[in-house]
Amino acid sequence: MSHAFVEVQQAAKRFPGSKGSADLTVFENVSFQLQKGEFVCIIGHSGCGKSTIMNALAGLDSLSDGAMIMDGREIDGPSLERGVVFQNYSLLPWLTALENVRFGVRARWPEWKESQVTEHSLHYLEMVGLKEVITRKPAQLSGGMRQRVSIARAFATKPELLLLDEPFGALDALTRGVIQDELLKIWSQDRQTVFMITHDVDEAILLADRIFLMTNGPEARIAEAVEIDLPRPRSRGEIVKHPHFYTLRNYLVDFLVNRASDLRTLSQDSRGLHYPRPVNPVAEASAPATYHKADAPASASPKLVNLSAKEKHHG
Numbered sequence: 001m002s003h004a005f006v007e008v009q010q011a012a013k014r015f016p017g018s019k020g021s022a023d024l025t026v027f028e029n030v031s032f033q034l035q036k037g038e039f040v041c042i043i044g045h046s047g048c049g050k051s052t053i054m055n056a057l058a059g060l061d062s063l064s065d066g067a068m069i070m071d072g073r074e075i076d077g078p079s080l081e082r083g084v085v086f087q088n089y090s091l092l093p094w095l096t097a098l099e100n101v102r103f104g105v106r107a108r109w110p111e112w113k114e115s116q117v118t119e120h121s122l123h124y125l126e127m128v129g130l131k132e133v134i135t136r137k138p139a140q141l142s143g144g145m146r147q148r149v150s151i152a153r154a155f156a157t158k159p160e161l162l163l164l165d166e167p168f169g170a171l172d173a174l175t176r177g178v179i180q181d182e183l184l185k186i187w188s189q190d191r192q193t194v195f196m197i198t199h200d201v202d203e204a205i206l207l208a209d210r211i212f213l214m215t216n217g218p219e220a221r222i223a224e225a226v227e228i229d230l231p232r233p234r235s236r237g238e239i240v241k242h243p244h245f246y247t248l249r250n251y252l253v254d255f256l257v258n259r260a261s262d263l264r265t266l267s268q269d270s271r272g273l274h275y276p277r278p279v280n281p282v283a284e285a286s287a288p289a290t291y292h293k294a295d296a297p298a299s300a301s302p303k304l305v306n307l308s309a310k311e312k313h314h315g
C-alpha cells in the first residue's frame, strides 16, 4: 500500500480525432506520487500534456485511463481541497482585490465571521505586498499585481494541494523574481503540497524539491524525477553560487534540448506501475564511471604501470 499524499496510477488521456482521423494520445502510462508538503515542478516542451495532467488533478477534466488519488480518495471533480492558479489570473473582474480573496475564504469557511474572513484575507494580501491596493479592481491592477491576488487567494484558502499552471508565464523577469520570492515565503510557512508547471528551468530549481521531466508528445511520459537537494531557504542570488547549481541546470537543459524527444526510460514498481526514473544529477556527475567487465573487448586487459620502475628509469 502506498502512503503518498497524491498517487497517480497509469494515467492516460486521449482526445478523439477529428473527421475520422486517429485519436490523439496526449500521454499514457503516467504514474507518480507527491508526498505531503512537497513542492514539485513539471517541465516539458509545449503540447506534451502538462496542463492536461494538471486539469485532471484539479478535477476539471477526466482521464481516459488510470486513476488519480488524493488522501485515499479518487479525484472525480473539483474540490476546495485543491486550489488552482492559472496564467491568466482568473479573478472576478467586478470585485476588488480584497473581495476576490474574501470570496475564496468565505467559500472555504462559511461558518467564519465577516471580520475573521477579512482579517485572514488581509494577512495573505499583505504577504504578497498588496496591502496598499486592496480596494482596486483587477482592471486597475498590473499583471503582476493580479497574479499576486490569485496567489494570495489560492494560499489563503489553504487547499491541501495547490496546482499552479505557469503562474508567472506572462510576467516580466523582475516581477517574476519578486513573486517567486513571495511564493517561497508563503509556502515555507504553510507547507502545502504544490504541483507547478513551468517552462523556466531556473524557476524550477529555485522552487522545487523534485522536478518531473516530461518527454515530447504525443504519447508523452514523465521520464525522470530530478531531486533538487539545494538547501532551503533558497534565494535567487544565493543558489547560483551553490556548487551543485550548474550541474542541475545543465542536466535539465540537456534533457529539454537533446533527450525529451526520444527518452523512454521508466522504472517499474512491484505493482507494475511505471514511475519516472529518480535522478540525482549531482551524485551521478561525481560518481566514478562504472566498469562493466562484459563491456570490455576480449583483448583489453588493464595496463599496469610500475611506478617505481618508471621513476627509476627517469631518475
Ligand SMILES: Nc1ncnc2c1ncn2[C@@H]1O[C@H](COP(=O)(O)OP(=O)(O)OP(=O)(O)O)[C@@H](O)[C@H]1O
Pocket (backbone or CB within 6 Å): 015, 024, 026, 044, 045, 046, 047, 048, 049, 050, 051, 052, 053, 217
Ligand atoms: N480539448 C482538447 N481536444 C483536443 N486536443 C486537445 C484538447 N486539449 C488539449 N489538447 C491537445 O493535447 C495536447 C496537450 O495539450 P496541453 O495543453 O496539456 O499541453 P502543455 O504541455 O500544457 O502545453 P503548453 O506548455 O504549451 O501549455 C496538445 O496537443 C493539445 O492540442
